[in-house]
Amino acid sequence: MLALYLYSIRKNAKSVVSISLAVMSKFVSIIIVPFLIPREKTRYLAILFLVIILLYLPYCSAVKGLFSTLFQFGTQYRYNDSIHFLFLCLSFGSPFLSKTITLIIFSIVFFFLYKKYHDNILRFAFLVYGSFLILAPTVHPWYLTWIVPFLCFYHSKAWLVLTGTVIFYYFMNHSFFSKLIEYNNELVWREVHWLKLPEYLPFYFLLIYEFLKNRLPTGQINCSVFSKK
Incomplete structure (x- = not known):
């Protein structure tokens, strides 16, 4: 959010430094980097790489080990997923195929949003982060x-509800519902798929409703299920 704010007040250099620090904290922040780098101004790209390199220097002795965990997490792990889980089932349990499909879909959505909201970075960031969470193989609470910060600007009941229903994730980490199993040489809680129904169904129901409400002319959506009796 700091990077977006600095960008909005035309503090481009500080914005790039801020997003560089965010990327080093969590790699997912890199998905909004293209929007924060002014076109035809490569010096800001240089700032991005300089900050990242400087922060990696103390760990350069690790060499290959620097990204091994990231690679392992991205290729082998999944937990509490929604859309990705459907693709996993359709691809006969192949993580490689399901993750490839979701990556392709996310790339298409990313470029569509980038083209449509090139003049509204806040809206773009909200939608691209939302798309990432919907398609991600792993979604921890x-x-x-x-x-959440974007909900101050875009009032989405769907995302607000998900911040509450995500509590069902923790039920999967309790012996009453699940049990510990060995996975990749460590003990993890076995995923309980039916617990994802009360977690995700209200979210997707509201998300589809909000989408239709914003797309269709007033009066074309039957809102009787939302009306008070």
């Missing part, structure tokens, strides 16, 4: 903190 704290990942929703990426989207």
Whole structure:
């Protein structure tokens, strides 16, 4: 949010430094970097790489180990996913195929949003982070903190509800519902798929409703289920 604010007040250099620090904290922040780099001004790209390199210097002795965990997490792990889980089932349990499909879909959505909202970075960031969470193979509850700040500007009941229903994630980490299993040489809680229904169904129901409400002319949506009796 700091990077977006600095960008909005035309503090481009400070904005790039801020997003560089965010990327080093959590790599997912890199998805909004293209929007924060002014076109035809490569010096800002140089600032981005300079900050990242400087912060990596103390760990350069690790060499290959620097990104091994990231690679392992991206290729082998998944937990509490929604759309990705559907693709996993359709791809006969192949993580490679399901993650490839979701990556392609996210790339298409990313470039569509980039083209449509090139003059509204706040809207772009909100939608691209939301798309990432919807398609991500792993969604821990704290990942929703990426989207929460945007709810101050875009009042989405769907995302607000998900911040509450995500509590069902923790039920999967309790012996009453699940059990510990060995996975990649460590003990993890086995995923309980039916617990994702009360977590995600209200979210997707509201998300589709909000989409239709914004797209269709007033009166074309039957809102009887939302009316008071």
